[in-house]
Amino acid sequence: MIYSFDAGDADLILHSADCKEFRVHRCILSIASPVFRDMLTFPQPHESTHQPPHVDLPETTATLDILLRYIYPIPSPKIEDFDTLSNVLISAEKYQAEGVISRLRTILVSPHFLDLEPLRVYAIACRWSFLEEAKFASTHTAYIDLVKQGEGCMEDMKYMSGLDFHRLLVLQQARRDTVQRVVTEQLAPGGCCSAGYKDIRKLLVEEMSRKKVDVSDCLLMLETNGKVKPCKSGMCPLGHAKIEVFVKSVVNGLGELPPSV
Known part of the structure; x- marks a missing residue:
């Protein structure tokens, strides 16, 4: 009652x-x-x-x-x-x-x-x-x-x-800078698919800065955008044989993202 x-x-x-x-x-x-x-x-x-x-x-x-x-x-x-x-x-x-x-x-x-x-x-x-x-x-x-x-x-x-609003802008920029650095470190140019590195780096930075993603999210995103190559050598990080290892290293590196203001 x-x-x-x-x-x-x-x-x-x-x-x-x-x-x-x-x-x-x-x-x-x-x-x-x-x-x-x-x-x-x-x-x-x-x-x-x-x-x-x-x-x-x-x-x-x-x-x-x-x-x-x-x-x-x-x-x-x-x-x-x-x-x-x-x-x-x-x-x-x-x-x-x-x-x-x-x-x-x-x-x-x-x-x-x-x-x-x-x-x-x-x-x-x-x-x-x-x-x-x-x-x-x-x-x-x-x-x-x-x-x-x-x-x-x-x-x-x-x-x-x-100042309160500026802190949020700084937080977002700091997270984007961290994503940029981690992706760049993990995706050094080289191998047989080096021509696709610039595109995949841009795609990962934009996606990971925009929302929280895990390994499966990244793999699906790369496959949907045609960035995963059936590399015959099995050595290129953009090929099926190495892509999951590469994505895990990137996602793990994002543990350094600033969490809050």
């Missing part, structure tokens, strides 16, 4: 911006939030001697309802979209509800949000100086188009500093 914030023993009434009434308990709010605690030390107006005092808050019903459910010792609702998460986080920060903030930080870097929009997760973490969350989110931005994804989260990115 969903708790409805209409308890008969409530000693405070909160009014949301859109006039929804929440009958709550001062002691719970005071424990969760020093801002609420200080607010409730001031005398509150009484409409009648039979009603608890009331406080008007600027939060919408949707935001206030979720915030209170995270404050109260009751089951918390799932937060599945960025707008809801951002709104509740703004309110939790305003009321200094540290217990709620801690739980929202965990939700922010959950797979659901990181897989959806890692750049937006990074931007929100930077806004509130969640350093560990920002660092973790940056690992998921390594293979995305920052400009394209940024177009969808401008509202959150406007709170992110230029």
Whole structure:
């Protein structure tokens, strides 16, 4: 059964911006939030001697309802979209509800949000100086188009500093440089198929810089693009006999990629 914030023993009434009434308990709010605690030390107006005092808050019903459910010792609702998460986080920060903030930080870097929009997760973490969350989110931005994804989260990115965004650009460039170096080292020109080295080097650098790949991904990519040659000598790294060994050496070398900002 969903708790409805209409308890008969409530000693405070909160009014949301859109006039929804929440009958709550001062002691719970005071424990969760020093801002609420200080607010409730001031005398509150009484409409009648039979009603608890009331406080008007600027939060919408949707935001206030979720915030209170995270404050109260009751089951918390799932937060599945960025707008809801951002709104509740703004309110939790305003009321200094540290217990709620801690739980929202965990939700922010959950797979659901990181897989959806890692750049937006990074931007929100930077806004509130969640350093560990920002660092973790940056690992998921390594293979995305920052400009394209940024177009969808401008509202959150406007709170992110230029330095924070520059760190992501540096991370992507550092990873690309590492891929370039590893591929070049492992694919030294020579052998009977040397004419194809330039093309395969370019293909590998572009693909490995764009997304995370394993050995099977690389082999499939090279075969699909016609880069694996049926070399009769069996010595050329682009031939069937040597290609898997070559690809493994490249993928293993990518363990040096910078993981995060």
